[in-house]
Amino acid sequence: MEDIRKIISEAKEKIKNANVSSLENIKTEYLGKNGALTQILKSLSSYSIEDKKRIGSQANNAKSAIETEIESKKEDLKKSFLDEKMRSERLDYSKSFYFPFSKGSFHPIIQTIQDISGVFKSLGFAVGEGSEIETEKYNFEALNIPESHPARDTHDTFYLEGLKTLLRTHTSPGQIHAMEKNKPPIKVIVPGKVYRNEASDATHFSTFHQVEGLAVDENITFVDLKTMLADFIHKFFGSDIDIRFRPSHFQFTEPSVEVDMRCIFCKGKGCRLCKSSGWIEILGCGMVHPNVLKAVNYDSEKYTGYAFGLGVERITMFKYGIDDIRLFYENDLRFLKQF
Numbered sequence: 321m322e323d324i325r326k327i328i329s330e331a332k333e334k335i336k337n338a339n340v341s342s343l344e345n346i347k348t349e350y351l352g353k354n355g356a357l358t359q360i361l362k363s364l365s366s367y368s369i370e371d372k373k374r375i376g377s378q379a380n381n382a383k384s385a386i387e388t389e390i391e392s393k394k395e396d397l398k399k400s401f402l403d404e405k406m407r408s409e410r411l412d413y414s415k416s417f418y419f420p421f422s423k424g425s426f427h428p429i430i431q432t433i434q435d436i437s438g439v440f441k442s443l444g445f446a447v448g449e450g451s452e453i454e455t456e457k458y459n460f461e462a463l464n465i466p467e468s469h470p471a472r473d474t475h476d477t478f479y480l481e482g483l484k485t486l487l488r489t490h491t492s493p494g495q496i497h498a499m500e501k502n503k504p505p506i507k508v509i510v511p512g513k514v515y516r517n518e519a520s521d522a523t524h525f526s527t528f529h530q531v532e533g534l535a536v537d538e539n540i541t542f543v544d545l546k547t548m549l550a551d552f553i554h555k556f557f558g559s560d561i562d563i564r565f566r567p568s569h570f571q572f573t574e575p576s577v578e579v580d581m582r583c584i585f586c587k588g589k590g591c592r593l594c595k596s597s598g599w600i601e602i603l604g605c606g607m608v609h610p611n612v613l614k615a616v617n618y619d620s621e622k623y624t625g626y627a628f629g630l631g632v633e634r635i636t637m638f639k640y641g642i643d644d645i646r647l648f649y650e651n652d653l654r655f656l657k658q659f
């Protein structure tokens with residue numbers, strides 16, 4: 321209880337002195353996945369029922385109090401920003417228009433999706449489309465994540481109120497749609513926007529883009545996946561890029577792997593962006609789990625396949641040396657005009 325009281329007063333003090341970017345960091349520090357309060361809530365299982373109730377309710381009150389403080393600080397910052405903007409950007413209505421008008425351009429993320437799609441097309445993939453609103457069946461069940469499976473908790477899902485639908489948390493439902501609509505052999509990518517109810521930092525955002533990939537045929541092996549991905553990465557970034565394959569876990573692939581790129585910001589020495597590891601994760605992948613093939617009535621004895629999902633924002637950050645994912649979504653023309 322003493323720890324919780326300390327956390328509240330420390331957080332309030334930090335929020336009082338925060339600016340726009342440090343406010344997000346404070347949110348992550350206290351309320352994020354590994355935040356101070358989240359840690360306390362996670363540790364509750366080791367307490368007696370009485371203590372669990374007492375500490376749990378205090379921790380939840382503290383969480384709401386910090387959230388309220390952050391929201392009210394956000395409003396204050398927004399107001400002082402707008403006041404300042406009004407003062408500094410008085411429009412001169414007497415000025416005439418400048419010709420020619422600027423035509424605008426594609427957003428860097430859309431450009432990257434087009435570039436990524438171009439490379440995959442050259443590797444024999446078709447380009448498919450998915451839907452941002454999905455049902456639990458496609459986002460979870462058909463992907464071998466049954467109801468009440470703990471893997472659902474890691475997805476930080478936005479459910480749509482009153483409906484049995486949600487904002488897709490990854491592009492992997494695209495695998496199921498592609499298999500339902502086609503018979504093997506299949507070789508397709510599905511790019512699109514995904515949503516997660518999670519705190520943002522330099523490499524995480526609550527709305528981001530992924531490119532899903534799926535190949536199903538007879539005799540597809542893990543070697544096909546590995547060589548194809550290495551081929552893609554070298555075609556996209558050039559041959560001197562350093563990547564590593566790291567064992568991982570996804571419910572819908574077995575075995576599963578994540579691919580990291582050596583951090584270009586610190587050249588692998590360790591920095592804020594790569595969380596001192598020298599590597600940044602860009603994609604998850606693996607061999608399609610037999611249960612996923614069975615969910616679409618494919619013969620899992622006859623067919624095998626690989627699947628992957630890569631993070632478009634991370635790839636764009638690497639491509640152009642951008643050190644904060646939030647820049648993509650601030651709509652600052654000084655940033656966007658560089659692309």
Ligand code: FA5
Pocket residue numbers: 489490491492516518523524525526528530570572573576601602603604605606627628629630631632633634645
């Ligand atoms: C998935 O979403 C799996 N569906 C990927 C997959 C597909 C695995 C097919 C196996 C087979 P993950 O949550 O790790 O996995 O996200 C994949 C990639 O999206 C990450 O490697 C990262 O590049 C990017 N990513 C994940 N969370 C965020 C976020 N909050 N902000 C920006 N990019 C993110």
